[in-house]
Amino acid sequence: NAGVTQTPKFQVLKTGQSMTLQCAQDMNHNSMYWYRQDPGMGLRLIYYSASEGTTDKGEVPNGYNVSRLNKREFSLRLESAAPSQTSVYFCASSRQGSNSNQPQHFGDGTRLSIL
């Protein structure tokens, strides 16, 4: 099993460009998440999808949009990239629980630089 797969692994954009980060999981998980990781800041939740058909904002949603395309796929879109969005982006998934007791499974990240 591949687990959680993120594409691309690396990307360089110019300010104002748009792009979509792709994420797919093959574990039949209901819940999926997008985080960004910056030095000294740990992981911060951007958006999450508790189940297919639902999405909710996390701690730092501004400048991002998401789409839960189906149960397997959850994409993150930057409409107009800004240098402040330079970061490493992680996608994760988990089995759905009534609360957050379920461990999350992470992809290996997309390293995004905005010039």
Place this chain on the structure above:
Amino acid sequence: SQQGEEDPQALSIQEGENATMNCSYKTSINNLQWYRQNSGRGLVHLILIRSNEREKHSGRLRVTLDTSKKSSSLLITASRAADTASYFCATGGGAQKLVFGQGTRLTINP
């Protein structure tokens, strides 16, 4: 806002020694989880301890939770070079969301 804060931020020990990392948090939780992140990779789940548990073991890992002090510790016994990584605590309070701390960078010297 960060819920968990790990201490120390960085730890360097000799192979074979034990490593202890601490996590403090601010609000009530349902559970606390520890994750490992190797350089350039995603996080890997290590262990979950529920709010009604005080101690949990998994192989060379021992986790304690003190809800009265809002703190947890991760002990790695008999450390190995492969344990070199960053370790994060994450607290769960509901709605399928976890809040991660800033991590402890652990270096095991041969």
